[in-house]
Amino acid sequence: MTPSVAVADLTFSYPGGHRALDGIDLTVQAGERVAVFGPNGAGKTTFVLHLNGIHRPERGTVSIEGIELDDNTVMEIRRRVGLVFQDPDDQLFMPTVRQDVAFGPANFGIKGDELDERVAEALDMVGMIDAIDRAPHHLSLGERRRVAIATVIASQPEILILDEPSSNLDPASRREVADILKGLDVTILLVTHDLPYALELCERAVIMNGGRLVADGGTAEILSDARLMAANRLELPFGFDPRTVRR
Amino acid sequence: MSGGHAHTLHIHGHSVAHRMAPHLKVAALGIFVVAVVATPARAVPAFGVYAILLGTVAAVSGVPVRFIVRRMVIEVPFLLFAVLLPFVGSAPYLSLGGLRVSEAGLLAAWTIVAKGSCGVVASILLAATTEVPEILTGLQRLRVPAPLVAIAGFMVRYLEVIAGELSRMRVAMAARGYEARFLWQAKVLATSAGALFIRSYERGERVYLAMVSRGYTGTMPVFAAQGVTRRDYVQAFALPAIAVVVALAGWVVVA
Numbered sequence: 170m171t172p173s174v175a176v177a178d179l180t181f182s183y184p185g186g187h188r189a190l191d192g193i194d195l196t197v198q199a200g201e202r203v204a205v206f207g208p209n210g211a212g213k214t215t216f217v218l219h220l221n222g223i224h225r226p227e228r229g230t231v232s233i234e235g236i237e238l239d240d241n242t243v244m245e246i247r248r249r250v251g252l253v254f255q256d257p258d259d260q261l262f263m264p265t266v267r268q269d270v271a272f273g274p275a276n277f278g279i280k281g282d283e284l285d286e287r288v289a290e291a292l293d294m295v296g297m298i299d300a301i302d303r304a305p306h307h308l309s310l311g312e313r314r315r316v317a318i319a320t321v322i323a324s325q326p327e328i329l330i331l332d333e334p335s336s337n338l339d340p341a342s343r344r345e346v347a348d349i350l351k352g353l354d355v356t357i358l359l360v361t362h363d364l365p366y367a368l369e370l371c372e373r374a375v376i377m378n379g380g381r382l383v384a385d386g387g388t389a390e391i392l393s394d395a396r397l398m399a400a401n402r403l404e405l406p407f408g409f410d411p412r413t414v415r416r
Numbered sequence: 417m418s419g420g421h422a423h424t425l426h427i428h429g430h431s432v433a434h435r436m437a438p439h440l441k442v443a444a445l446g447i448f449v450v451a452v453v454a455t456p457a458r459a460v461p462a463f464g465v466y467a468i469l470l471g472t473v474a475a476v477s478g479v480p481v482r483f484i485v486r487r488m489v490i491e492v493p494f495l496l497f498a499v500l501l502p503f504v505g506s507a508p509y510l511s512l513g514g515l516r517v518s519e520a521g522l523l524a525a526w527t528i529v530a531k532g533s534c535g536v537v538a539s540i541l542l543a544a545t546t547e548v549p550e551i552l553t554g555l556q557r558l559r560v561p562a563p564l565v566a567i568a569g570f571m572v573r574y575l576e577v578i579a580g581e582l583s584r585m586r587v588a589m590a591a592r593g594y595e596a597r598f599l600w601q602a603k604v605l606a607t608s609a610g611a612l613f614i615r616s617y618e619r620g621e622r623v624y625l626a627m628v629s630r631g632y633t634g635t636m637p638v639f640a641a642q643g644v645t646r647r648d649y650v651q652a653f654a655l656p657a658i659a660v661v662v663a664l665a666g667w668v669v670v671a
Contacts, residue, residue, distance in 0.1 A: 221629045244631060252629040258577050259622040264549035264569050268639060275639070276631030284639075304549070306576045324630065
């Protein structure tokens with residue numbers, strides 16, 4: 170089976186010489202949900218920007234569903250890989266929710282009734298269909314984050330990448346976002362510092378540090394490895410024991 | 417958080433004026449304003465007709481007079497300038513209640529007050545009956561260059577975000593005992609304006625990344641808008657058509 174994501178020896182430096190990624194190898198199978206942990210500055214965001222072709226590898230390759238990223242395939246890869254940014258105010262830039270959700274599919278050539286259907290379907294999936302004609306800045310943060318997810322799933326991506334989807338949300342909104350993600354039939358990469366959230370949603374986790382992948386395994390096992398966690402500035406919330414969580 | 421119909425210039429409603437296709441409304445406003453500006457200032461009754469036309473639109477669309485008057489405050493600086501003109505204008509002079517005023521100055525002042533007010537009221541009525549996104553779609557349909565429409569759209573979208581950032585910065589300053597009272601404290605304000613600019617600039621970069629990741633390649637998608645019938649055209653252009661006729665009549669009468 171062709172893996173959803175296949176990254177080999179991915180290396181990238183920012184202009185100015187800072188090496189943000191240093192030989193990353195990662196394979197993710199279709200339908201997997203993988204958490205990406207790591208301290209601030211580990212290269213997590215730089216890494217996910219490669220999966221959607223916004224950054225190009227300096228060395229190594231990125232393949233999405235068997236398609237290798239290059240100038241000819243970048244649009245197809247952007248359609249297949251949906252990126253949900255951390256701040257919904259960055260993600261939602263159109264005057265209305267409707268136009269914002271339509272932005273992606275319209276760029277990928279969908280129009281007319283099919284476009285309207287896509288928009289309605291995506292907003293329905295995140296429970297925000299009633300907000301279709303509202304302005305994004307009139308929504309609460311939790312609502313904006315759900316709409317941000319809709320803007321991406323409207324393009325029907327096979328891979329969904331989320332950067333800190335639970336940050337700054339109240340517990341109920343956090344739960345609503347988790348329920349949406351569980352209901353989607355896509356491969357998910359979840360970049361997060363919210364370890365219990367990752368344990369709930371992802372069976373597998375990787376740790377990035379200093380531009381390298383330093384661990385790859387079951388989320389519960391990784392969270393239970395005190396030495397590995399401490400070495401990568403990861404800490405569980407007080408009183409939380411991944412071994413006693415019923416999944 | 418407020419509701420969906422919440423830009424401060426908008427009055428929610430379902431009148432003919434509200435339902436009208438936005439690009440027709442914008443075009444009608446443009447023609448009306450040109451007609452008003454082209455009317456000779458001495459044709460005073462013409463401005464009475466314009467006032468009646470605007471009053472009719474306000475009545476039909478249910479925009480309260482108080483709302484319009486309050487919004488008209490925006491022209492006050494221009495009116496102040498207009499008030500000065502009769503006193504600084506050139507000969508010939510008239511005597512008005514014991515004051516010596518310039519005839520040319522008086523005419524110029526009247527022109528500013530009458531034409532300015534007509535334009536402002538018409539714009540207020542457009543804004544009161546049209547949501548901002550509709551105005552943007554209207555501009556798009558009128559073939560206003562796409563980058564300009566996009567810039568206007570981003571401005572509308574991010575004005576509140578940036579205002580929110582500014583108010584958080586001010587709270588943060590106040591929380592640490594800063595209150596701008598004296599001129600020499602202006603340096604802090606200048607610095608915060610700079611910080612706000614940098615933040616907005618960085619946000620612009622992040623927004624651009626979000627656009628690119630959803631397939632943006634340099635042109636904004638154009639979304640289909642509501643269809644228009646001949647009746648819509650008649651409704652929309654009735655008012656500017658009358659204005660054009662009145663303006664022409666004004667020239668005939670004055671000449």
